Amino acid sequence: xxxxxxxxxxxxxxxxxxxxxxxxxxxxxxxxxxxxxxxxxxxxxxxxxxxxxxxxxxxxxxxxxxxxxxxxxxxxxxxxxxxxxxxxxxxxxxxxxxxxxxxxxxxxxxxxxxxxxxxxxxxxxxxxxxxxxxxxxxxxxxxxxxxxxxxxxxxxxxxxxxxxxxxxxxxxxxxxxxxxxxxxxxxxxxxxxxxxxxxxxxxxxxxxxxxxxxxxxxxxxxxxxxxxxxxxxxxxxxxxxxxxxxxxxxxxxxxxxxxxxxxxxxxxxxxxxxxxxxxxxxxxxxxxxxxxxxxxxxxxxxxxxxxxxxxxxxxxxxxxxxxxxxxxxxxxxxxxxxxxxxxxxxxxxxxxxxxxxxxxxxxxxxxxxxxxxxxxxxxxxxxxxxxxxxxxxxxxxxxxxxxxxxxxxxxxxxxxxxxxxxxxxxxxxxxxxxxxxxxxxxxxxxxxxxxxxxxxxxxxxxxxxxxxxxxxxxxxxxxxxxxxxxxxxxxx
Numbered sequence: 001x002x003x004x005x006x007x008x009x010x011x012x013x014x015x016x017x018x019x020x021x022x023x024x025x026x027x028x029x030x031x032x033x034x035x036x037x038x039x040x041x042x043x044x045x046x047x048x049x050x051x052x053x054x055x056x057x058x059x060x061x062x063x064x065x066x067x068x069x070x071x072x073x074x075x076x077x078x079x080x081x082x083x084x085x086x087x088x089x090x091x092x093x094x095x096x097x098x099x100x101x102x103x104x105x106x107x108x109x110x111x112x113x114x115x116x117x118x119x120x121x122x123x124x125x126x127x128x129x130x131x132x133x134x135x136x137x138x139x140x141x142x143x144x145x146x147x148x149x150x151x152x153x154x155x156x157x158x159x160x161x162x163x164x165x166x167x168x169x170x171x172x173x174x175x176x177x178x179x180x181x182x183x184x185x186x187x188x189x190x191x192x193x194x195x196x197x198x199x200x201x202x203x204x205x206x207x208x209x210x211x212x213x214x215x216x217x218x219x220x221x222x223x224x225x226x227x228x229x230x231x232x233x234x235x236x237x238x239x240x241x242x243x244x245x246x247x248x249x250x251x252x253x254x255x256x257x258x259x260x261x262x263x264x265x266x267x268x269x270x271x272x273x274x275x276x277x278x279x280x281x282x283x284x285x286x287x288x289x290x291x292x293x294x295x296x297x298x299x300x301x302x303x304x305x306x307x308x309x310x311x312x313x314x315x316x317x318x319x320x321x322x323x324x325x326x327x328x329x330x331x332x333x334x335x336x337x338x339x340x341x342x343x344x345x346x347x348x349x350x351x352x353x354x355x356x357x358x359x360x361x362x363x364x365x366x367x368x369x370x371x372x373x374x375x376x377x378x379x380x381x382x383x384x385x386x387x388x389x390x391x392x393x394x395x396x397x398x399x400x401x402x403x404x405x406x407x408x409x410x411x412x413x414x415x416x417x418x419x420x421x422x423x424x425x426x427x428x429x430x431x432x433x434x435x436x437x438x439x440x441x442x443x444x445x446x447x448x449x450x451x452x453x454x455x456x457x458x459x460x461x462x463x464x465x466x467x468x469x470x471x472x473x474x475x476x477x478x479x480x481x482x483x484x485x486x487x488x489x490x491x492x
Contacts (some may be wrong), residue, residue: 016385019368028380099490102457128170141173142180154188157203184210186217191239191257193222199237208246216242217252222261222445223281244268251299257281259309266293274299277327278314292316301325302444308332312343320344324377327351336364343373349380354398356388362395366404374406379443381410387419395429402433410441414449415479426462426475427456438471450475 003224014136148162163183167174234240255262256279293314300319304327320343335352355362417424438446448471455475457464462475
């Protein structure tokens with residue numbers, strides 16, 4: 001059996017002292033080898049135990065030191081937290097005190113601001129009391145108010161323009177405005193049938209009431225198609241009935257709607273208008289437009305018709321001899337100058353817009369054997385030309401008509417180009433026929449106007465030639481896109 005050997009050492013360290021004493025004891029007692037092995041194992045275990053105990057003591061000492069440092073740091077942190085908490089409480093107390101002071105200051109500022117507004121109000125009131133406008137007589141203020149009205153022929157109600165604006169200044173101005181019927185004698189209204197808002201109808205009612213018994217100039221626009229009125233009676237509209245109730249005051253009427261609405265509108269009241277502008281909106285089916293409108297025949301003198309369906313038949317024939325101003329803007333309908341002058345013997349001013357259709361101007365050509373027509377009343381003849389008429393129209397039929405006319409009272413002839421895409425020249429438009437037309441006039445001063453036309457190269461020579469015939473030639477620009485209503489407004 002193998003017997004382990006224990007090497008002998010000559011040097012014994014301090015930690016091995018128990019082990020050496022064991023060896024001496026073994027030899028003195030003459031122990032067996034097995035017993036020696038057990039002793040060796042015990043000696044090794046004792047040595048490890050001695051080393052582990054010392055290392056543990058060292059570790060424990062280190063941990064105790066670290067724990068003492070940690071406890072010291074925790075203690076210091078707790079002291080710091082307590083100190084900072086007390087300081088934060090002091091700061092919060094100061095902030096609350098300052099906020100209370102600020103709130104008190106705000107309250108004081110608000111009080112002072114309220115006092116300031118009161119003082120400013122008193123200052124304005126006192127300034128108003130000594131204002132020269134306050135001492136103006138009512139009659140002068142009324143004249144001033146009238147001059148504040150918009151330049152539009154029909155006043156559109158708006159709170160930022162007169163007369164509604166004048167009612168918002170002061171009590172006196174409001175009373176003066178409401179007692180000045182002239183401020184409320186013109187209005188532009190829109191009728192949306194049964195969908196017209198009640199507050200809008202109420203506003204129009206107050207407006208017309210302020211006009212009292214003054215003659216009214218009213219523009220009525222209804223953009224609902226006639227198809228709509230086939231299903232709904234237009235008289236269901238409160239605004240429609242309101243306007244009809246003031247029909248006897250209408251002296252100037254502009255109505256833009258379908259033929260059905262126009263018939264119902266005119267038939268609903270006793271209209272005795274002097275000026276009437278009718279714009280017939282197109283419909284999707286044929287309308288019985290052969291019968292005239294039921295207009296009073298005693299006052300009407302100015303008529304304007306717009307739209308293909310706005311036939312001259314709309315106007316009662318009994319009124320033809322008294323009509324002095326006529327405007328026609330009817331695309332798709334031929335203009336018969338000769339018949340117009342025959343039917344309207346008192347016509348002083350005629351405005352016609354010409355269109356191009358089927359390679360010709362929409363003009364009724366006079367027959368070859370036509371006789372000269374003499375019209376003694378016509379003073380102003382204005383011809384408005386669409387862009388197509390300028391570009392493609394043949395002026396020969398118009399020249400033929402001019403050659404057949406004798407107008408002893410003619411003092412102004414105007415050609416107005418409405419097409420910005422084509423620049424017309426004066427030389428292309430009837431210079432010779434114009435001379436013939438003016439040659440029959442007995443007026444001492446005659447004027448020939450070309451508006452939106454290109455000036456001739458020999459403008460000076462052309463002007464001198466016409467001046468020998470007492471004709472003043474003028475070529476200027478008035479802008480394109482002239483609407484028929486603008487044309488009519490210059491006439492009325």
